[in-house]
Amino acid sequence: MFRFDSFQHFLQMDGHGAYVWSAYLIAILVMxxxxxxxxxxxxxxxxxxxxxxxxxxxxxHSAGEAGKE
Amino acid sequence: MWQWFxxxxxxxWFYQASGKWLPWLxxxxxxxxxxxxxxxxxxxxxxxxxxxxxxxxxxxxxxxFLALAGYYVMAxxxxxxxxxxxxxxxxxxxxxxxxxxALTFVALITGAIWGKPTWGTYWVWDARITSMLVLLFLYMGxxxxxxxxxxxxxxxxxxxxxxxxxxxxxxIIYKSVDWWYTxxxxxxxxxxxxxxxxxxxxxxxxxxxxxxxxxxxxxLILNTRSEILHRERRSSWVKDIVLQNQR
Numbered sequence: 001m002f003r004f005d006s007f008q009h010f011l012q013m014d015g016h017g018a019y020v021w022s023a024y025l026i027a028i029l030v031m032x033x034x035x036x037x038x039x040x041x042x043x044x045x046x047x048x049x050x051x052x053x054x055x056x057x058x059x060x061h062s063a064g065e066a067g068k069e
Numbered sequence: 070m071w072q073w074f075x076x077x078x079x080x081x082w083f084y085q086a087s088g089k090w091l092p093w094l095x096x097x098x099x100x101x102x103x104x105x106x107x108x109x110x111x112x113x114x115x116x117x118x119x120x121x122x123x124x125x126x127x128x129x130x131x132x133x134f135l136a137l138a139g140y141y142v143m144a145x146x147x148x149x150x151x152x153x154x155x156x157x158x159x160x161x162x163x164x165x166x167x168x169x170x171a172l173t174f175v176a177l178i179t180g181a182i183w184g185k186p187t188w189g190t191y192w193v194w195d196a197r198i199t200s201m202l203v204l205l206f207l208y209m210g211x212x213x214x215x216x217x218x219x220x221x222x223x224x225x226x227x228x229x230x231x232x233x234x235x236x237x238x239x240x241i242i243y244k245s246v247d248w249w250y251t252x253x254x255x256x257x258x259x260x261x262x263x264x265x266x267x268x269x270x271x272x273x274x275x276x277x278x279x280x281x282x283x284x285x286x287x288x289l290i291l292n293t294r295s296e297i298l299h300r301e302r303r304s305s306w307v308k309d310i311v312l313q314n315q316r
Contacts, residue, residue, distance in 0.1 A: 001112065002111050002112060003111060003112060003113070003114060003115065004111065010110075010111060013120075013121035013122075013124070014115075014120050014121050015120075016120055016121040016122040016186055017121075019122050019125065019182050019183065019185060019186050020110070020121060020122060020124050020125055022182055023125045023128060023129070023178075023179040023182045023183065024106070024110070024125075024128060026175065026178055026179070026182075027128040027132065027175050027179060030171050030174065030175050031171075031175075031284065033171075034168060034171055034288045035287070035288060035291065038288070038291035038292045038294070038295040039291065039295075041295040041299070042291075042294065042295045042298060045295065045298045045299050045302055046298070046311050048302065049302050049307060049308060049311040050311055052302075053308060053311070053312065
């Protein structure tokens with residue numbers, strides 16, 4: 001059963017709203033950052049590997065061209 | 070058994086296996102945290118003495134649990150890496166440090182916010198709070214050591230030794246409430262033992278603790294995977310994975 005009779009009441013929490021909501025907000029922000037930051041790092045590493053691979057194929061390609069002449 | 074141990078120690082095997090577990094783990098974590106959050110915020114009864122500010126317990130206690138459990142994970146991984154020279158264990162130790170630090174920070178800050186309406190102050194130099202602050206510094210020390218060596222091996226050895234020495238702090242945190250009880254303010258209702266809580270308040274707390282354990286495992290795996298990818302970026306299997314755009 002929901003313990004609050006209105007949304008207003010839920011937000012205010014009998015005067016403790018600022019404490020409860022700020023604590024939950026900080027926790028959610030920190031936890032969201034914890035999940036997102038390794039994902040960003042993953043994609044950064046993947047981009048770097050892709051660039052490296054492209055450079056390698058370009059080098060092989062130009063080496064092949066040079067060999068033909 | 071030993072074959073299993075060796076396979077688990079292989080970063081490549083771990084990366085590929087954990088990619089299959091991740092969606093399930095993420096789903097379970099999200100559902101548990103969502104249920105626990107709504108239950109704790111809106112459906113658990115208010116505390117007779119503390120009113121609604123007691124709802125902070127649903128993040129404060131699980132975050133503190135995992136801040137401590139995470140220290141065991143980091144120290145044990147450090148020891149395994151130190152003794153058996155297992156690469157994966159070193160990566161787990163490195164990945165556990167910022168995660169543990171963030172959860173310790175959440176435990177401290179939610180405790181401070183809770184302290185204001187309950188004790189009338191944000192901060193007390195009480196034994197439990199101070200030893201948790203020491204825990205935060207230990208985590209940050211391991212993070213700093215990881216960045217202060219050019220050699221990866223030296224950084225891992227130093228971090229493992231620091232995390233093992235820091236284990237001394239863990240029983241102090243657990244026992245601080247009993248040993249220095251006289252220094253405690255009388256209003257520390259939040260340290261009452263779980264079974265003395267009303268089941269209506271206790272059940273959402275259990276859900277949140279389970280959710281935080283899953284969350285810890287999820288982020289530890291994510292951190293370790295990004296570390297594996299970074300360290301093995303020159304190996305052919307990483308290049309294959311990136312080429313084929315696999316998870």
